[in-house]
Amino acid sequence: MSQASVVLVEDDTALRESLTEILELQDFSVTAFSSADQALPTLQYNSHCVVISDIRMPNMDGMTFLKHLQQLDAELPVILISGHADIETALACIKLGAFDFVEKPLRPEHLLGLTTKAMQHRLLTLENRRLRQNTPQHVSLDEVLIGQSDAMQKLKQRLITLANADVNIVINGETGTGKEKVARALHNESVRKEKPFVAINCGAMPENLIESELFGHEAGSFTGASKKRIGKIEHASGGTLFLDEIESMPLSAQIRLLRVLQEGELERVGSNQTVRVDLKVLAAAKGDLFALSQREAFRQDLYYRLNVASIDIPPLRERKTDIPLLLSHFIHEAEQRLGQKAPPLTSVHFQHLMIHDWPGNVRELMNESDRIVLGISDLIFTGNPASCQSLSHQLAQFELSVLHHMLLLCKGHIGEAAEHLDIPRKTLYLRMKKYGIKKDNYLNNDEESAE
Missing domain, CATH: 3.40.50.300 (P-loop containing nucleotide triphosphate hydrolases)
Structure with a gap:
C-alpha cells in the first residue's frame, strides 16, 4: 500500500458498507474485508495503514487477529470494535497492544477521531523508522x-x-x-x-x-x-x-x-x-x-x-508522583535480571511506597524493586497498613465517588463518561478495574439489549 489507508474487517455486510462510506466521506482510502483471514495476507511490516476490526467474527476473531498483527508489526495501530463490551475485554485488548477499543453502537465522529489519531501515529512511526535507518540510534532524554x-x-x-x-x-x-x-x-x-x-x-x-x-x-x-x-x-x-x-x-x-x-x-x-x-x-x-x-x-x-x-x-521525596513510573521500569529490569516475576501489588502496597521518605532516593527505590521481585520487601509486604485517614486513602475514596456518580449520570456509557471526565477511555477502564466497578451495574435494560 503506497498511500496511508484503512483496512476494515467486519463480517456484518451492512455495517461494513456503512463504515466504509463514513470513512471514505472523510477522505480515507478504505480496503474492506469480511474476515480477518482474508485481510491478514495483505498486511506486512511497514504497511501504510490503520486496521479497524470487529472482535466477534467466525474463523478468526479480532483478538486472534490482533495477536497475529502484533507479531507482524507491533506498532501497527489496531482499533477493535465490540458489541459485547465489558471492562475485562477492553483491558485485554489494550494489554495485547490495541491502539484503542470502541463499543457498539458506534458514534461516527468518535470513530473518525480515533482513526485520524491512529493514522497520524502510524505516519510518525514510519517516518521515525526511516530516520533511524539513516542516523545512529539515540536514546531519548525521557x-x-x-x-x-x-x-x-x-x-x-x-x-x-x-x-x-x-x-x-x-x-x-x-x-x-x-x-x-x-x-x-x-x-x-x-x-x-x-x-x-x-x-x-x-x-x-x-x-x-x-x-x-x-x-x-x-x-x-x-x-x-x-x-x-x-x-x-x-x-x-x-x-x-x-x-x-x-x-x-x-x-x-x-x-x-x-x-x-x-x-x-x-x-x-x-x-x-x-x-x-x-x-x-x-x-x-x-x-x-x-x-x-x-x-x-x-x-x-x-x-x-x-x-x-x-x-x-x-530528591525522590519531592517528586513522589514519579514513583509508579520508576517502579514499573525498575521492576521490569529486575524481572529480566533475576529471572522471575514480581508478585502483584495492591493499592495498599502503593500507599506504603508513597508515604516512605526515600532517604536513599532513586537508588533505594531501585534496590526496593529487586526486593519486591524476590518477595522479600519489608517496606510493602510487612507492617501496618496506612491509616484510613491518610491522604492517599481519602483521595481514593473521592475518586471512587466521582466515577460512581459520573457512570450513573451517563447510564454506563463509557465513551460519554470519559468525555465528561476529560480522560482517555483507557484510563477510565483502568480506574474501574482498580475499584472493581462493573459497567453492567449502570446500564438500564434497553441499553443492555441494544449492545
Whole structure:
C-alpha cells in the first residue's frame, strides 16, 4: 500500500458498507474485508495503514487477529470494535497492544477521531523508522531520566539548556539521586557526544595515585612507573570529564586541576612538557560543595572555576508522583535480571511506597524493586497498613465517588463518561478495574439489549 489507508474487517455486510462510506466521506482510502483471514495476507511490516476490526467474527476473531498483527508489526495501530463490551475485554485488548477499543453502537465522529489519531501515529512511526535507518540510534532524554513530575521537567529543560553550553558545571544532589546519570545525559545531549565521557570517583582513588591517574606520568617518574601513562584528563580531551566526590581530591591535585581549567593544559607527573587539553568538566560532591569551599575544606578558587553553572537534582521525596513510573521500569529490569516475576501489588502496597521518605532516593527505590521481585520487601509486604485517614486513602475514596456518580449520570456509557471526565477511555477502564466497578451495574435494560 503506497498511500496511508484503512483496512476494515467486519463480517456484518451492512455495517461494513456503512463504515466504509463514513470513512471514505472523510477522505480515507478504505480496503474492506469480511474476515480477518482474508485481510491478514495483505498486511506486512511497514504497511501504510490503520486496521479497524470487529472482535466477534467466525474463523478468526479480532483478538486472534490482533495477536497475529502484533507479531507482524507491533506498532501497527489496531482499533477493535465490540458489541459485547465489558471492562475485562477492553483491558485485554489494550494489554495485547490495541491502539484503542470502541463499543457498539458506534458514534461516527468518535470513530473518525480515533482513526485520524491512529493514522497520524502510524505516519510518525514510519517516518521515525526511516530516520533511524539513516542516523545512529539515540536514546531519548525521557528514557534516561525517568519521570514526568514538574521537578523532573524543570531538570530536563535545564539539562537541555546547558548541554551545549561549553562551560563547567557543578551537579548538586543527594546520595542516590543519579548524579552520574545526569552527567552522562549532559554529555550525550552535547556536541561532544562522539568524544570520550570519562567518569572518575575521586573518593575511590588512593591519595598517592590520584595525581598519576588524573594527569598521567612519564616512565620512571616514581617507583613502579615502568612506562608512560596517559591520564584520565588527557584521555577525556575533546569530550567530558565527570569528577564525582570531588571534595575527596587532595589539595595538591586541586591546585593542578585549577591550572588545567585556567590554562587548558597539563603536565604529566615527571614531565616538564605541557599537553593541550579541551574538555568540559562536570563536578559533584557528597555534600554542599559551596559550603565546603566557604569552610576552606575545598579550594574556593577551584569551586568558582567549576561552578560556572549548576544543576540541582530533586530528591525522590519531592517528586513522589514519579514513583509508579520508576517502579514499573525498575521492576521490569529486575524481572529480566533475576529471572522471575514480581508478585502483584495492591493499592495498599502503593500507599506504603508513597508515604516512605526515600532517604536513599532513586537508588533505594531501585534496590526496593529487586526486593519486591524476590518477595522479600519489608517496606510493602510487612507492617501496618496506612491509616484510613491518610491522604492517599481519602483521595481514593473521592475518586471512587466521582466515577460512581459520573457512570450513573451517563447510564454506563463509557465513551460519554470519559468525555465528561476529560480522560482517555483507557484510563477510565483502568480506574474501574482498580475499584472493581462493573459497567453492567449502570446500564438500564434497553441499553443492555441494544449492545
